[in-house]
Amino acid sequence: MIKINKAACVGGGVIGGGWIARFLLAGIDVDVFDPHPEAGRIVGEVIANAERAYAMLTGAPLPPRGKLTFCKTLEEAVVDADWIQESVPERLDLKRNVLMEIDAACRPDALIGSSTSGLLPSDLQRDMQFPERLFVAHPYNPVYLLPLVEIVGGEKTSHATIKAAIEKLPPIGMKGVHITKEIEAFVGDRLLEALWREALWLIHDDICSVETLDDVIRYSFGLRWAQMGLFQTYRIAGGEAGMRHFLAQFGPCLAWPWTKLTDVVDLDDALVEKIGQQSDEQADGLSIRDLERIRDENLAGILQALKAGNGGQGWGAGELLKDFEHSLWAGAKQTAPADHAVPLKLVEARVSPAWVDYNGHMTEHRYLQVFGDTTDALLRLIGADLAYVEAGHSYYTVETHIRHLGEAKLGQAISSACQLLSVDDKRLHIFHTMSDAISGETLATAEQMLLHVDSKAGKSSPAAPDVLAKARAIIEAHASLPLPDGAGRHVGQKPRVETA
Amino acid sequence: MIKINKAACVGGGVIGGGWIARFLLAGIDVDVFDPHPEAGRIVGEVIANAERAYAMLTGAPLPPRGKLTFCKTLEEAVVDADWIQESVPERLDLKRNVLMEIDAACRPDALIGSSTSGLLPSDLQRDMQFPERLFVAHPYNPVYLLPLVEIVGGEKTSHATIKAAIEKLPPIGMKGVHITKEIEAFVGDRLLEALWREALWLIHDDICSVETLDDVIRYSFGLRWAQMGLFQTYRIAGGEAGMRHFLAQFGPCLAWPWTKLTDVVDLDDALVEKIGQQSDEQADGLSIRDLERIRDENLAGILQALKAGNGGQGWGAGELLKDFEHSLWAGAKQTAPADHAVPLKLVEARVSPAWVDYNGHMTEHRYLQVFGDTTDALLRLIGADLAYVEAGHSYYTVETHIRHLGEAKLGQAISSACQLLSVDDKRLHIFHTMSDAISGETLATAEQMLLHVDSKAGKSSPAAPDVLAKARAIIEAHASLPLPDGAGRHVGQKPRVETA
Structure with missing residues (x-):
């Protein structure tokens, strides 16, 4: 994948902040220019949201976070970036001026994307000296979770620019969709406006409340559109005869449309107040922060569900998420803690909503999930990483013994550490301890035996010499540690302390 | 919850079939009338889809499936039903006739819902003798997974009818949303038409392809709408100032709308062919059946994700799914297999897509999930069910020993059986075996020790006498079984056969 080396963001509001978070969490340094006195606070809040969201979104190892620098001048921010994202307010004259400044200060090979949600790229690039590198890169809020970027070129934009822009988005978990012909509002906002106008009429005419309208969407076609969009959904509706049949069946309805075509609803005070009040009722005391938290949790869950689809x-x-995670795993270098004479702390996590039962307690099998992640981290550490697995070798778990000593609850910060008990050519005997990350209280332990296998041959085989060497180095460092309490014990065996 | 005792479906196409599946899987008997020669096949296919979807959707225990009867006459089908659903083709005269026939033949207290997607209930009920019980109950495809039902009354519909209709939907996993003022196409199809018309223009004008348009939806606002709909989403977009701020900021745009307002696109042969061809390309060889399977898998996953939200x-x-599952658990009576002298087969499952890794192998912690389900089923069997837990008592797992002996793969049918090893006032010692459901090959075993606790006091306590009595009866029946291979063993212990 072709990666962005350094990004610059001009404008750091909610959209600019979302871009900044995308870049930083993908390990890319970002220089920011935004003269707004509150820019630092706003960007900080978006990044905090993004970090919490990523913790729910993926268990893949994120690279070390990029470096964030607020610059005093626009020139300073853009001078050595290879992707510059403009997200200033939606006024053509302002955007043109900012883009001219960027144009004059940045590297000749830099890509310049504009976050505009409706202005034409041909209008934006009019006064630029090197207009061929300007394109619209229109994202959707929250930018750190929604993958879409509408990529639109103007008359003077080069094909090479469009191609490069689309190629550089997957490594930050995004998808560039090329809109081949420029029109105001592109594709997404056109569709949104059409539906939004009809929705305003339904509220205006008292057909339903905003809560009912939202329910109609989210209990029905919203669930369809999250995965297949409009045409693919209708293809299914057409049955075996497919799309042409669907069009023949439903086409004629458009000639006597149900929707209000020619009128534009007047958003007068009465309608604004009606919607405002119904929206307050719908929120039922939840603040915008609450709603953002819930939204991000849901988006992470939906994206994970689609990953399994x-x-x-x-x-x-x-x-897309799956590919993104694959690249994260492939790029991960598990670094060993400095002092090997203690169990290796390999996993830090927070108990996520998907992990708990009705009472907010972590479900039994999620303990094993965390222990499995610990084992995976250990394997990466000794070189049995994704490349090793793809080359046909792997460690399989053959036995696990779990003891539950405490209870992990929703939101609790937990960590998991590993002590190596023994290693031979084919076997790895390990012991994990899961603790509260703050108090250090032990919550559970897992003793595991892993067997090295040749996955093509489908049988056990000796591990590679360098993998064994790394495992043995840890065993040596761990030799002075006492055998963990609970190791080598069977289910129902009385605690050691009672037999002493 | 107020449940439907018996349902009748008049019309058994894709929509009628979806209703039939909803009723049957909720344990309700359904009488069907549909003179179409293929009705039996179509309904059978929808039910098969629904059963596969429910297996992915929920681990809660479904009641025994309702009885499906195809009737020779409409009268026979509706005569003793308390919910009658009409899903015949979308022609007013036809629907009126069918509704009059239903009206004449059914019980006086029956509810009569029409699946119409656009006709006015006042028009539908015009000729009925008891029009107060007729309402629109407009569902969305696939009816067995999408929960929404738009409930719309006509001029003569009684309040009691609307209230009863909405109350009877949650027990079949659906949500009735009351549209208070009747208009053609109600709310959902109004919104869909507005967006659909704009989409057709975008394809007509070559702004983008159907694939690009679908990508724009499903990578961005489709993900938002699956959970929050339109207004709640925009409330967040307005930031702390909320909905009124959002309207003030974006209201003026409507005065110079981007969308094509006054024109209706001409769906001529050229446009139909363009869309048909692009849709074929997008499907990339996937048949409608393939797409349905993928859609249902995704919907089940999205609904599960929202359950955890x-x-x-x-x-x-x-x-809604959570409430539905809660009612299933509460209603479940775990029935014991007839012969107690064998391990109790308590769980049957299929390895679902969400359970597997890159290579299609079941992830380690999913084995423990299946074993956890087995333990839950055992607990229900001995009376430690949901009511018992809600009353403040429960069994907690304190120790688990898992052995992996084979590999479960995507789609594989597996079963899990339990042998009781010992029981005392506070402890339950059990041993589960997971096998391939067809060959019987053992895939994994789990030995567990459970401790009975008083959850309010937060400490161990003796189980209730009737729970203990049921557990002891099973222990007695299991007394003649040999100790399972692998019980009482610790990690790394050599197999018994080698020491013999």
Whole structure:
């Protein structure tokens, strides 16, 4: 994948902040220019939201976070960036001026994207000296979770620019969709406006409340559109005869449309107040922060669900997440803690909503999930990483013994550490301890035996010499540690202390 | 919850079939009338889809499936039903006739819902003798997974009818949303038409392809709408100032709308062919059946994700699923297999896409999930069910020993059986075996020790006498079984056969 080396963001509001978070969490340094006195606070809040969201979104190892620098001048921010994202307010004259300044200060090979949600790229690039590198890169809020970027070129934009822009988005978990012909509002906002106008009429005419309208969407076609969009959904509706049949059946309705075509609803004080009040009722005391938290949790869950879709191959935004995670795993270098004479702390996590039962307690099998992640981290540490697995070798778990000593609850910060008990050519005997990350209280332990296998031959085989060497180095460092309490014990065996 | 005792479906196409599946899987008997020669096949296919979807959707125990009867006459089908659903083709005269026939033949207290997607209930009920019981109950495809039912009354519909209709939907996993003022196409199809018309223009004008348009939806606002709909989403977009601020900021745009207002696109042969061809390309060889399978898998996953949302309380359609599952658990009576002298087969499952890794192998912690389900089923069997837990008592797992002896793969049918090893006032010692459901090959075993606790006091306590009595009866029946291979063993212990 072709990666962005350094990004610059001009404008750091909610959209600019979302871009900044995307870049930083993908390990890219970002220089920011925004003269707004509150820019630092706003960007900080978006990044905090994004970090919490990523913790729910993926268990893949994120690279070390990029470096964030607020610059005093626009020139300073853009001078050595290879992707510059403009997200200033939606006024053509302002955007043109900012883009001219960027144009004059940045590297000749830099890509310059504009976050505009409706202005034409041909208008934006009019006064630029090197207009061929300007394109619209229109994202959707929250930018750190929604993958879509509408990529639109103007008359003077080069093909090479469009191509490069689309190629550089997957490594930050995004998808560039090329809109081949420029029109105001592109595709997404056109569709949104059409539906939004009809929705305003339904509220204006008292057909339903905003809560009812939202329920109609989210209990029905919203669930369809999250995965297949409009045409693919209608293809299914057409049955075996497909799309042409669907059009023949439903086409004629358009000639006597139900929707209000020619009128534009007047957003007068009465309508604004009606919607405002119904929206307050719908929120039922939840603040915008609450709603953002809930939204991000839901989005992370939906994206994970789509990752598991299509027989585990991933579907739509979930397939993209899967590819993104694959690149994270491939790029991860598990670094060993400095002092090997203590158990290796390999996993830090927060108990996520999907992990708990009705009472907010972590479900039994999620303990094993965390221990499994610990084992995976250990394997990466000794070189049995993704490349090793793809080359046909792997460690399989053959036995696990779990003891529950405490209870992990929703939101609790937990960590998991590993002590190596023994290693031979084919076997790895390990012991994990899961603790509260703050108090250090032990919550559970897992003793595991892993067997090294040749996955093509389908049988056990000796591990590679360098993998064994790394495992043995840890065993040596761990030799002075006492055997963990609970190791080598069977289910129902009385605690050691009672037999002493 | 107020349940439907018996349902009748008049019309058994894709929509009628979806209703039939909803009723049957909720344990309700359904009488069907549909003179179409293929009705039996079509309904059978929808039910098969629904059963596969429910297996992915929920681990809660479904009641025994209702009885399906195809009737020779409409009268026979509706005569003793308390919910009658009409899903015949969308022609006013036809629907009126069918509704009059239903009206004449059914019980006086029956509810009569029409699946019409646009006709006015006042028009539908015009010729009925008891029009107060007729309402629109407009569902969305696939009816067995999408929960929404738009409930719309006509001039003569009684309040009691609307109230009863809405109350009877949650026990079949659906949500009735009351549209208070009747207009053609109600709310959902109005919104869909507005967006659909704009989409057709975008394709007509070559702004983008159907694939690009679908990508724009499913990588961005489709993900938002699956959980929050339109207004709640925009409330967040307005920031702390909320909805009124959002309207003030974006209201003026409507005065110079981007969308094509006054024109209706001409769906001529050229446009039909363009869309048909692009749709074929997008499907990339996937048949309608393939797409349905993928859609259902995704919908089940999205609904599960929303169930875990809002800090585990569930959100939107996920909260509804959670309530539905709760009612299933509460209603479940775990029935004991007839012969206790064999391990109790308590769980049958299929390895779902969400359970597997890149290579299609079941992830380690999913083995423990299946074993956890087995333990839950055992607990229900001995009376430690949901009511027992809600009354403040429960069994907690304190120790688990898992052995992996084979590999479960995507789609594989597996079963899990339990042998009781010992029981005392506070402890339950059990041993589960997971096998391939067809060959019987052992895939994994789990030995567990459970401790009975008083959850309010937060400490161990003796189980209730009737729970203990049921557990002891099983122990007695299991007394003649040999100790399972692997019981009482610790990690790394050599197999018994080698020491013999």
